[in-house]
Amino acid sequence: MRPEEKIRRRAHKLFRDGGEEVVKVSRIKRYVYDFAVFAGLALCAAALLLYPQESIGAAKNGLTLCFNVIIPSLFPFFVLSSMIVNLGFARYFGRALEPVMRPLFNVGGACSTAFVLGFIGGYPVGARTVIALYKNGTCSKTEAERMLSFCNNSGPAFIFGVVGAGVFASSSVGLLLYLAHTVASVCVGLLFRNWGAGQEATGGTRRSIAAAAQPFAPAFTDAVKSSFLSMLNICAFVLFFTVLISLLTLTGLIPALSAAFGRLFAPLGFDREWIERLLTGIIELSSGVASLRGATASLYRSMATAAFMLGWAGLSIHAQVLSFIADSGLSVKTYFFGKLLHGLLSAVFASILARIFVFRLPAGVYLAEQVRAMASLSFGAALQISCLSAGLILIFFIITARRAKVRREAHKMQGGKKRSLKK
Secondary structure (H helix, E strand, O other): OOOHHOOOHHHHHHHHHHHHHHHHHHHHHHHHHHHHHHHHHHHHHHHHHHHHHHHHHHHHHHHHHHHHHHHHHHHHHHHHHHHHHHHHHHHHHHHHHHHHHHHHHHOOOHHHHHHHHHHHHHHHHHHHHHHHHHOOOOOHHHHHHHOOOOOOOOHHHHHHHHHHHHHOHHHHHHHHHHHHHHHHHHHHHHHHHOOOOHHHHHHHOOOOOOOOOOOHHHHHHHHHHHHHHHHHHHHHHHHHHHHHHHHHHHHOHHHHHHHHHHHHOOHHHHHHHHHHHHHHHHHHHHHHHOHHHHHHHHHHHHHHHHHHHHHHHHHHHHHHHHHOOOOOOOOOOOHHHHHHHHHHHHHHHHHHHHHHHHOOOOOHHHHHHHHHHHHHHOOOHHHHHHHHHHHHHHHHHHHHHHHHHHHHHHHHHHHHHHHHHHH
């Protein structure tokens, strides 16, 4: 047998054996994954049987949260974002803000709709608006993935009201947290401005045909229907994670993990109590920031922890966003990397701002009254405030779109006059 034939057969045997090993490893990974999922489901079922009353109480708290806070605060903004996209206002608004969005974030001006609504409406309005813009054909796939990294943010009502006034009893803390949250989001957008530049150069990410603007009646009907389905989706995830947090605490899993990580990070100054709060915030944002109330840690550390939770957003909100991304064909890499980076940068900026702007705690009687007033808001009052805010934003978008249209028509008329004079 020739040496070349021996080498070829040996290489073939090695390749075959290596392929079989790869198949075995993949099967083992699949078995481990299936076992882990089954074990997790079995443990959840056992916990529900062991703590039925606590699970029912957690579910009731989740329903109260959905009915009194989430539905009245998010539903109007969902309808608003859908109306802006369906009526074609995003394109007019985009032409006005193209000189700002393109140099900063390397996205079209129409993406500014998601950027603005994401900061005002809160989670997950920004991500839902981006996906609506992409499905409508207003932005490319690359632009949508860039926007997902930084446009899904916490709203000012949650940061000022719940975190600032409710948790820290200080409007100054709320202001600094909102500044850190905003600056960190913009920095993430700047860092991801070149994401997918190679794909964009090939032209394969652009939507072929943009959907035409709808008349008002069908646009309004579609907006209400899609927003209602989105609210059901979000409320389902809120209920699930509210019960999950309760079960993880009752079964001692979160305290056990906190104790283990506390011993591991003790040399760095992180105790078990801080780790437990951080783990809670990583899973669910509202529960995490609420656990910071009355924390024994320093104000700087508590602010940095709250800023990280606000930037990271929690697995509950991530599940809501993933339910929107699932059928869009968009990659989730930029979203998860962006949220992790957003949380880290927010914590850094909050620590810096807290040391620059020194303030005293606790706040006066006015803030205590403010907290009680916000806590006593009824469903109707919260819905009125949210609808009023959404209406004002819609008026702003309409005025801006009409001004952009008038400018474009005037520019066309001037160009026509110049061409006629040249002739």
